[in-house]
Amino acid sequence: SQTIHQWPATLVQPVGSPLSLECTVEGTSNPNLYWYRQAAGRGLQLLFYSVGIGQISSEVPQNLSASRPQDRQFILSSKKLLLSDSGFYLCAWRPLLAGDHFGPGTRLLVL
Amino acid sequence: RKEVEQDPGPFNVPEGATVAFNCTYSNSASQSFFWYRQDCRKEPKLLMSVYSSGNEDGRFTAQLNRASQYISLLIRDSKLSDSATYLCVVNGGYGGSQGNLIFGKGTKLSVKP
Numbered sequence: 007s008q009t010i011h012q013w014p015a016t017l018v019q020p021v022g023s024p025l026s027l028e029c030t031v032e033g034t035s036n037p038n039l040y041w042y043r044q045a046a047g048r049g050l051q052l053l054f055y056s057v058g059i060g061q062i063s064s065e066v067p068q069n070l071s072a073s074r075p076q077d078r079q080f081i082l083s084s085k086k087l088l089l090s091d092s093g094f095y096l097c098a099w100r101p102l103l104a105g106d107h108f109g110p111g112t113r114l115l116v117l
Numbered sequence: 118r119k120e121v122e123q124d125p126g127p128f129n130v131p132e133g134a135t136v137a138f139n140c141t142y143s144n145s146a147s148q149s150f151f152w153y154r155q156d157c158r159k160e161p162k163l164l165m166s167v168y169s170s171g172n173e174d175g176r177f178t179a180q181l182n183r184a185s186q187y188i189s190l191l192i193r194d195s196k197l198s199d200s201a202t203y204l205c206v207v208n209g210g211y212g213g214s215q216g217n218l219i220f221g222k223g224t225k226l227s228v229k230p
Contacts (some may be wrong), residue, residue, distance in 0.1 A: 047222075049204075050161070050220040065217065104163075105151040106146055108160040113158070
């Protein structure tokens with residue numbers, strides 16, 4: 007069965023510091039991978055998606071970037087965090103003709 | 118008009134009650150529809166897909182009305198464990214595995230003993 011891992015589970019970072027969140031998927035090859043953010047009182051917002059190694063599509067202009075260095079690894083980064091980057095970050099993969107399956111998420115608080 | 122709209126609730130119901138959630142979507146080209154459940158401070162989990170003819174999974178029934186661009190979820194015989202936020206999800210209508218999923222903000226359900 008497929009499993010999706012994210013770490014860290016929670017993170018408190020000062021404004022202006024860098025960020026790196028990692029997501030890995032087990033049990034499937036060449037998955038479509040997604041990064042979402044859920045801010046307080048708002049719905050899930052798609053940030054990036056990737057259909058393969060080195061292929062990244064950005065959905066919204068922002069302070070973040072994504073990379074896919076390996077088939078089952080998806081990384082979300084920032085060089086300098088803003089207060090507005092606080093939120094619940096969720097990595098997901100999508101089986102064919104089905105809804106997204108989410109990892110446990112990383113709760114980020116920028117102070 | 119918002120892309121996916123849901124009543125935020127909360128819906129407070131007694132155990133055993135039947136409760137219905139509604140959702141409207143704006144993109145008539147959308148092809149895929151889902152209901153997710155999200156527990157407090159946890160990731161959303163896929164509850165069920167919604168098919169054109171309607172579908173049932175135990176106590177849960179999902180309906181789709183394409184003409185009205187409307188989706189519903191019915192929960193019968195509510196359990197305490199059904200307490201959660203229910204998210205309505207629609208794809209962006211672009212087709213293929215790259216089609217974006219649009220999430221509603223969710224409807225909060227609280228089942229009381």
